[in-house]
Amino acid sequence: MLDLKKILNEEQYVAATAPDGAILVLAAAGTGKTRTLVYRMAWLVEDKGVTPDRVLLLTFTNKAAREMLERANEVIGTGIAGIWGGTFHHMANRILRRYGRHLGYPPDFPIIDRDDARTIVGQSLKELKLNSKDFLKKDVLLSLFGTGVNSKDSLEDIVYERYNDSAIEPSDVLSVHKMYEKKKRELNAMDFDDLLVNCLRLFKEQPRVLEQYQEKFLHILVDEYQDTNPIQAELIDCLAARNGNIFVVGDDFQCIYSWRGADFRNIMSFPERYPNASIHKLETNYRSVPEVLAVANACIAGNPEQFQKELKATREAYKKPRVAMIRDGYDQARYVVRLINELIYDGCKASEIAVLYRAHFHSMELQLELSRAKMPHVITSGLRFFEQKHVKDVCSVVKLVASPSDELSFRRLLELLPRVGERTAIKVWQKLGSRFDVMNSEQREIVRSSISAVARPLWDAIEPVLTDYVGERTGRDAGEIIARFLAMFYKDYAVKNYDNAERRIDDIKELMIHAGRCETIEAFLSDMALLTNTDTAEKEDDFDSDASIRLSTVHQAKGLEWSVVIILWASEGMFPSPRSVDESIEGEAEERRLFYVAVTRAKDDLIICAPEMRRMRDGGVMFHDPSRFVTEIPQGLLQRAYN
């Protein structure tokens, strides 16, 4: 038996042990949100005797899910194994692999990432002859499509409203979308949004499938509820409709994904959808010193529409956060390095220091300076590990043998060969009849004869990798097939094509290790598409992570905490990001919430840097005022640093 009364404070205890039904926990930053969720799980399994596989835990990132399950494990031992935990996309994927056939998808449907999606949009543009300079770019189109799915408004409304009086013809946008959808359908492929859309459609069209999951999940727990968008909220509502045991945790102050359709008002309308919901507030902050909280409170007060609440401090007074007015990015980098050296000299652990920024490129000068100073640092990079070219290249082999009709993988593989480009690859695929059966010697011959003579010996090296696999001579192990492909072909390819081939080959070896840990090929392939690099990086780097400082975007720092937080580029034109301020009326409020998230990551010490000048690429200079988020804070709450 757990003695939760001793472990949790009063407000946490009441929330964690609330009786069955709908439960809303409004938890401000640093008030023990994760703790409450973890003990809720533990309490359900341990005290209430709920079987773990009847609990569904939905979190925003895979990392959060893993962390929570690990912590729950520590609390009650291995009893927690079997809980379904992960992201919405993860859950949808798992369900669709099993029942997607009701919607006409095979169980091995490919998941397309951003890069694949770009390729498909590019083709659609070409076919519709809209690939001119003055039409929308691929990324803009894709984000429009995404908004159409994830927000309440339909794509049509959005497009007509946005391009009402511009040179862009709204119907052109819609026809690209139509073509994009059609092409995905032909590939039997789903993009990230399709996973959610199709899962919901499955629930609506196949009541018996839905019933099965409603029955299975006796308890549903959702983390970061303020960042769920309408589709995700509806998925949860469907699943909870039968048992009604739904426990959601969130903070409207920390809603930073409204550009993906999240609306902080959703969390407040929860009681309307669940009239019997019990509501709990966690307001006692254990994380930060009062000086940091004062700044946080002052900062969020700039959002008049937010549901005001004050963070209550429990810790002793320490010292005021600092603001450093700095000349430019280079001075900022040198200042930060000096500051970190001082902190470490004073006994602060490197792993307790984080540098946060609005956009990845804001940290460029600092990255250089840290390398120069030989100071170990970990960057949660912008590129997802599985989205890098070399990783995708290697994975295409695995995907192709697992799913012979995966056109994108086949083409990617073939286009690695010299004198084979997009055109040739498409032609070969058509000749094959949209399916490449590696064990069929006629098909292999078609490929062989369709490619240029210089490519043939290389293809001959790749072929046995494929046939051995299907012939079960490699034991159907994804790691093994990658190893062979690397040895037979990709090593040479990488050396010839990349100046940093070694690093890329290391990545691939890392991938092999990961593949070996996956139980099935299918699990490996789903992981590839749905895991983010931070999810994987954590595992590999832990041997020296104690000695490394962390560099991260504010978005990726969500839910984490450090003793010292340094914010870069708190300057107008950088943070808030001008684009999001221009884009919508809500833009500024969201940026302010983002700044609030950054501030509340700090436990003891907060340093805000505001450089005044930036050199542009063309040699020009841009001047920046300090960010409005800094000037809004009453001066008495801050102290000047640097000069």
Add this chain to the structure above:
DNA sequence: GTTTCGGTTCTTTTT
């Protein structure tokens, strides 16, 4: 007709 190569431009946030 295709592929490759070299020069140029741009960089918000993520499942």
Add this chain to the structure above:
DNA sequence: GAACCGAAAC
């Protein structure tokens, strides 16, 4: 970097 475009090479 890496995406894009136009020109050169196959």
